[in-house]
Amino acid sequence: MATSKTLGESLREHGVSRRGFLKFCAATATMMALPPTMAPAIAAALEKARRPSVIWLSFQECTGCIESLTRSHSPTVENLILDVVSLDYQHTLQVASGELAEEARLQAMRENHGSYLVIVDGSLPGPGSNMGYSTVAGHSNLDILLETVEGAAAVIAVGTCAAFGGLPRAHPNPTGAVAVQDIITNKPVINVSGCPPIPTVISGVLAQFLTFGKLPELDAYGRPLAFFGQSIHDRCYRRPFYDKGLFAETFDDEGAKAGWCLYRLGCKGPSTYNACATMRWNAGTSWPVESGHPCLGCSEPDFWDAGSFYQALSVPTVDSTQTLGLAAAAGVVIGGAAAALAKHGKTKAVADREPVTVEQLEQKL
Amino acid sequence: MSDSMEFLLWTKGTLFNWALAIFALGMLARLVEIFWLGRAPNYAEARAGQWGPGLRTVFTRSFADPGTFKRSGFDVLVGWVWHLGFIIVLFLFIPHIELIKSVFGMAWPGLPNPVIDAISALTLAGLVAALVHRLTHPVKKHLSDFEDYLTWAVTFLVVLTGYVAYHRLINPYPLALGIHILSVEIFLVVLPFTKLTHMFTAFIARWYNGAIFGRKGVQS
Amino acid sequence: MSALDSIAIAVEVPRLAQEWGNALPILHEIRHGLERLAATGEPTLIDLRAIPFGPGDEARLLERLGRGEVEARIHALGETLIRETAIPAVWLVDFLNAEGERIALHLQIDRIPGLLMTQPEDLAEAPARLDRLLKELAGGGEAA
Incomplete structure (x- = not known):
């Protein structure tokens, strides 16, 4: 007590x-x-x-x-x-x-x-x-x-x-x-x-x-x-590589071995706010990025639903293939219909055209 | 603001799907209509081929002839600066390449971030200069309508919010990134229904022009 | 012995010699601290655990600072190791727990780290403690 x-x-x-x-x-x-x-x-x-x-x-x-x-x-x-x-x-x-x-x-x-x-x-x-x-x-x-x-x-x-x-x-x-x-x-x-x-x-x-x-x-x-108060990205010792555009693209390429930025491997550091980069884990031994793994963003809301852990932050969370296909098909149909309508209008205009004589025109003047 | 992550996920999920769908539907409808209507048949005997000149014109019309450059050097130069800047930033910024790779399965090498950063700044400056010129030039001002300002605004917002997100000028970051993605989605939705379609139709128009001239045996 | 032993494992040596560029600013901060100490007598404390060091950065920084003439140990709540670096007035204070694990690591720029000094409360209590000892000795002397 x-x-x-x-x-x-x-x-x-x-x-x-x-x-x-x-x-x-x-x-x-x-x-x-x-x-x-x-x-x-x-x-x-x-x-x-x-x-x-x-x-x-x-x-x-x-x-x-x-x-x-x-x-x-x-x-x-x-x-x-x-x-x-x-x-x-x-x-x-x-x-x-x-x-x-x-x-x-x-x-x-x-x-x-x-x-x-x-x-x-x-x-x-x-x-x-x-x-x-x-x-x-x-x-x-x-x-x-x-x-x-x-x-x-x-x-x-x-x-x-x-x-x-x-x-x-x-x-x-x-x-x-x-x-x-x-x-x-x-x-x-x-x-x-x-x-x-x-x-x-x-x-x-x-x-x-x-x-x-x-x-x-x-x-x-x-x-x-x-x-x-600060994002992982802002306190990350690998930040200079992000700024220079040096990225690891797989977990075992030269970039990964050289300790380059893990953004392309899905690092959520830019949108994650936590103290890992300074406080570290296991009595200050290391932290995920230091051990070569991208930040999962575990301290942020919805982190389980925020897309793949291994896809870059800029990648959408949905698979748009089907939507894109459907929309494209609809677009083709609508465009075709619009063109058909225009062609029909043109044909009709030609068919309905009535010849005008010079006399008729002069009368209008 | 406490829902900034939810907002980001909404722009990266549902909203992204909708924007992409509207863009694809609108743009394909426009293009199918254009191609299907085609040109009136030309019954005159062709004096020369049309493919070569057509394709050449698609390229050559990117450069203003000396007369145009002399008359409106500002438009040509500033137009070039921000158009090129926009394209470079769009296609050569690493996070954008990752996005394209995830949606279309294609990827290419990017540019270092500081280079992209400088180019975005230049693009923003170019866009501001273009707007100021439009507002101060009497003829241009007279010719401009709502659509011109709308398309300028949605284009400017895309670059501006991207710049803000990159420099983390809005906190928390998910909000900054969400705003950028949202502005891109607005851009995508507006695109097929405004003069922004020129990013596709400009090349079609050039091809037709070049092809017609080529057929007539005239240099375009 | 199991089938696992037949799997060849290539051990890759990490490139620890790499510079991450985060140690140099600390040296500059120390320099400012030294100037401040000389000019106003104001000490500076740098919490090395609050610096986003890359692998090996901290070790390289400490190696560069080197070893000076003084080393001290405080036995309270585990050990605290205090040592002057090769640069006078720059002290490394290493706080360890009872298990010998580091709980904090500070660089102090001061004539002498505050923790080494006798604390005022202890000084105030010191005569009384000595008095007790003297009394004990006096009492013991009588008994003996």
Whole structure:
């Protein structure tokens, strides 16, 4: 349960020294994508921050987001952040099960009414669809979400499914899946998209909320600008090759070996906003483009329905062959009809022509 | 703005299909009509062949004769600049080549992006100059009607939105790209029903001209 | 041994020697930082994790900066390695976690990195701590 202890006290209880705390703040600044000169301000704010209660709801998800977070290099600053929050309900991670587990959630809601954070991963069957597609403890995802969010301070939608509907919402969307922001309109919703999101981005958003106690600045999709403010393309180290017109055309040609731009192999970097190019994956080891694969655009809405992963961004998402054929056939018919009509008119005009004599013309004058 | 990705997918999907269909239908109807109506039969004995002169004229009429150049050098020069720029950008920008490859299965080498960028800027400048000239030249202004301004606008928008999308001047990018694709679709829809058809008919007209002159044994 | 072993695998060596052009601007930024430090005493911090480096860019940058005279280790929340580069006043601060994995990497342009200095709160507590030690010693002395 959340306590009245400040974060500073809590960390010192963990045996963290002042230098350790400063290091923690420096790493947190890095994690929050803030300039490192912000570390003292972060230190001052964190010293006074209170441990919030967190309720984590998992709906139509694959547990990849939680894997991303918990399998990240440990024990790290992320874990410290997780240690200093009070994770009161997460049905994959918690020891309690059944009635006890649900009771833990209800208790956390009662005791921290108005101040707890709700994290959601996964989409949920929206109003009007079959609620039986996804339930927890016999309750529909929708009911649980509405009930839990009612007393929350804010909601963090983790992963593309929670943020935009993701895979479950992909065409033809059999479960009627919707995103959290489609349901929750009366509470702040922060979207941390990605399939999965970069673990440091998840904990960075948590740290930001912890540190400054308020919502970060968000983009048009409700994502924190600190992480989603710039496109992959703009921060890509291969960008100079795009600008020079040097492209890999297959995965094993000279261009691919030389590390040229992957645009023609379907890279969605230009339309994708995420922090992969700087934060990287696996403790900062690498990221998709660095390992030679185009960006799939996993942090954007509708990314499953946005055409082939391996076709360039400029390529249409539909096969126009049939439409083109039908339209061309119709065009030929219409053009033929128009020409026939014109020819008919001409023939008729010739046939109906009445000779005029000079006298008749003179009479008209 | 939060639906910019949906907007992009709409322009790349449903709308693209419709625009392509209207363009194909309209343009084929016009061309079939033109070819089927053909020319009035010429019963006079041919003095020379018509194919050679016809094809030659298709090419030679691209260059203004000295007299025309002297009379309206501005039109010739600016016209050349932006027409050529438009064609180069359309066919030699890598993302466009990818699009053509996906729809028609044909591809060719492209130009580096900075070259395309410079040419687009030049094309935009040419189009603006053409409009200013049209608005300030008394005779031209008098001769211009709504269609002239409409075709200018849809052409200009295609290049302008492309330039804006390339330089990512509108955020988020899916919105910028969607606007560019939308403007191209407007261009495609307007094309068969306005003087923009000249991109096909100009060559047909030249061929007929050259062929007729050739048949008569006259140099065109 | 399985049938898989009969498949010939050609291992291609990646061309890591390639320059991606993202390290040079950092050197310029360091130069500006040095000028600022000399003129106003204002330190500069560069978060190397926020730079979109290409493969090997970071390693090449650090190699070029070289090694200076000072190296220090801080044991708090895992190790922090601090070393002066061959360019005076340019420090590399490598934050590691308890597992020895890097959690942040900074370049600091300063006379001495702030983290090395004794923190004011610790300084304030220092006499009391020594007093306790003295008291213990005094008490222990009596007992002995």
